[in-house]
Amino acid sequence: xxxxxVELTGVNKIxxxxxxxxxxxxxxxxxxxxxxxFIALIGPSGCGKxxxxxxxxxxxAPSSGTVTVAGxxxxxxxxxxxxxxxxxxxxxxxxxxxxxxVELPLELRGQGRRERRARAEEMLELVGxxxxxxxxxxxxxxxxxxxxxxxxxxxxHPPLLLMDEPFGALDEMTRERLQDELLRICGTTGTxxxxxxxxxxxxxxxxxxxxxxxxxxxxxxxxxxxDLGERTETTRQSPGFFTGITKVxxxxxxxxxxxxxxx
Amino acid sequence: MRMIRTxxxxxxxxxxxxxxxxxxxxxGDPQGTEILGVRLLPRASDAAxxxxxxxxxxxxxxxLTGGDPIWTVVxxxxxxxxxxxxxGFAAGGLVGLLLAVLMQRFRLAERGLLPYVILSQTVPxxxxxxxxxxxxxxxxxxxxPWQPWMSVSVIAAYLAFFPVAVGALRGLQSPAPIxxxxxxxxxxxxxxxxxxxxxxxxxxxxxxxxxxAGASAVVGAVVGEISTGTRGGIGRLIIEYSREATSDPAKVxxxxxxxxxLGLAVAGVVALAELLLTRRTVVTS
Numbered sequence: 001x002x003x004x005x006v007e008l009t010g011v012n013k014i015x016x017x018x019x020x021x022x023x024x025x026x027x028x029x030x031x032x033x034x035x036x037x038f039i040a041l042i043g044p045s046g047c048g049k050x051x052x053x054x055x056x057x058x059x060x061a062p063s064s065g066t067v068t069v070a071g072x073x074x075x076x077x078x079x080x081x082x083x084x085x086x087x088x089x090x091x092x093x094x095x096x097x098x099x100x101x102v103e104l105p106l107e108l109r110g111q112g113r114r115e116r117r118a119r120a121e122e123m124l125e126l127v128g129x130x131x132x133x134x135x136x137x138x139x140x141x142x143x144x145x146x147x148x149x150x151x152x153x154x155x156x157h158p159p160l161l162l163m164d165e166p167f168g169a170l171d172e173m174t175r176e177r178l179q180d181e182l183l184r185i186c187g188t189t190g191t192x193x194x195x196x197x198x199x200x201x202x203x204x205x206x207x208x209x210x211x212x213x214x215x216x217x218x219x220x221x222x223x224x225x226x227d228l229g230e231r232t233e234t235t236r237q238s239p240g241f242f243t244g245i246t247k248v249x250x251x252x253x254x255x256x257x258x259x260x261x262x263x
Numbered sequence: 264m265r266m267i268r269t270x271x272x273x274x275x276x277x278x279x280x281x282x283x284x285x286x287x288x289x290x291g292d293p294q295g296t297e298i299l300g301v302r303l304l305p306r307a308s309d310a311a312x313x314x315x316x317x318x319x320x321x322x323x324x325x326x327l328t329g330g331d332p333i334w335t336v337v338x339x340x341x342x343x344x345x346x347x348x349x350x351g352f353a354a355g356g357l358v359g360l361l362l363a364v365l366m367q368r369f370r371l372a373e374r375g376l377l378p379y380v381i382l383s384q385t386v387p388x389x390x391x392x393x394x395x396x397x398x399x400x401x402x403x404x405x406x407x408p409w410q411p412w413m414s415v416s417v418i419a420a421y422l423a424f425f426p427v428a429v430g431a432l433r434g435l436q437s438p439a440p441i442x443x444x445x446x447x448x449x450x451x452x453x454x455x456x457x458x459x460x461x462x463x464x465x466x467x468x469x470x471x472x473x474x475x476a477g478a479s480a481v482v483g484a485v486v487g488e489i490s491t492g493t494r495g496g497i498g499r500l501i502i503e504y505s506r507e508a509t510s511d512p513a514k515v516x517x518x519x520x521x522x523x524x525l526g527l528a529v530a531g532v533v534a535l536a537e538l539l540l541t542r543r544t545v546v547t548s
Binding site for chain 2: 081104
């Protein structure tokens with residue numbers, strides 16, 4: 001059980017290989033994520049951060065290199081449901097109640113009805129939506145829907161959580177509240193997390209390490225370790241927080257400069 | 264509340280239709296209106312447009328002197344046709360759904376089949392019906408010989424499968440890419456994705472298609488009965504009664520109203536199925 005949560009070695013991803021419209025989405029990606037670690041992926045549009053997340057999720061296959069999740073090949077990890085995933089849109093099934101949405105991954109695992117129900121209610125409790133179990137997604141606000149999506153991603157108690165800009169469409173207040181909730185949940189469950197974001201403060205606030213990426217071709221250009229300790233109400237005003245932001249911003253500028261030089 | 268409003272609207276529509284009919288009868292030319300030899304407005308005479316009350320009253324009188332009241336004859340004919348419609352609708356719906364699933368599963372099947380699915384509906388039914396009836400005469404289903412009503416059901420199915428195939432395909436393709444990725448992340452195979460995601464997601468497209476298919480099945484059965492010469496159904500009745508149109512103009516309208524009510528009944532059954540299958544107990548907090 002000492003295998004890292006995620007390990008990418010020499011990963012390249014080329015879309016439309018050998019055809020017109022060939023795009024090198026990722027090149028030479030090496031990244032190791034420890035168990036229980038929170039990683040934020042940040043970078044300008046087209047830097048391949050979503051592609052990287054989809055490679056880990058085995059929703060797409062790398063053109064070369066290896067992706068290992070919990071010591072297994074990514075495909076095996078997907079089939080074993082070693083991860084939960086959440087996207088920018090909640091993507092709830094509108095014909096199912098909130099509780100039955102959270103039950104979906106458990107249902108597909110073949111869990112019994114009673115067990116499923118108990119787990120779903122526990123997860124809804126965790127995201128603070130226990131009272132809305134019998135509502136339909138259309139009756140909830142965007143923030144509440146996103147919390148349901150997170151509950152659904154956590155339902156199988158996955159050792160790894162993959163999140164693709166899950167708070168991107170939310171207002172600032174909801175966003176900060178959900179960030180705290182997410183940290184609390186990951187803290188109590190010991191889940192490793194890869195979190196794709198556009199927002200520098202969000203990356204710094206959430207992550208143990210911020211992975212900075214740059215486009216054309218998509219690659220990792222820097223890793224900024226963040227050491228803020230336990231996040232509290234004062235963290236967002238602390239000097240350490242602003243130092244982190246400055247460092248990430250500088251790393252991102254570096255990629256912009258590199259892109260500028262390329263032109 | 265919605266139910267009341269729907270019933271009220273339907274009632275108003277009926278009243279408006281009757282008012283239009285009687286209104287035109289009152290002001291229209293009994294010989295119709297012609298301009299330069301082209302008839303623009305129909306004859307308003309009693310022979311061409313009997314009074315609504317006369318038609319309703321005709322339901323109560325005997326079909327032939329001394330026979331059963333006409334409403335029982337029309338009802339029996341409708342029930343006879345209903346069986347053909349039901350079999351045709353079920354078979355057509357099933358074929359349409361299977362075609363849609365096949366076309367969703369295989370891109371190639373969609374490219375190869377869809378043009379023919381559309382082409383199938385451009386063949387005139389009048390030309391096709393005798394051919395189907397002719398084939399049927401030479402068929403044998405195990406120990407059972409082919410029955411004429413089966414040809415009628417085949418024609419009904421031929422019309423009914425089309426809206427289902429097109430509507431269901433659209434519905435099966437409707438889930439957002441992230442919903443499909445989600446199912447993939449759960450290691451759900453094609454069958455389970457179909458069952459848990461595609462089929463439930465297709466219902467907003469499927470049920471309107473089924474309603475269309477129900478109406479098409481009725482039209483198919485009526486036309487099928489007429490063109491295959493099957494006795495006992497409402498289609499046959501329309502033909503028989505129309506021959507008496509000059510002496511008893513209200514009679515043919517009873518059969519036509521019967522056919523229309525049959526269509527409404529089928530649409531009602533589909534609507535009921537939709538209500539039961541997509542019912543959501545909405546909780547308000």
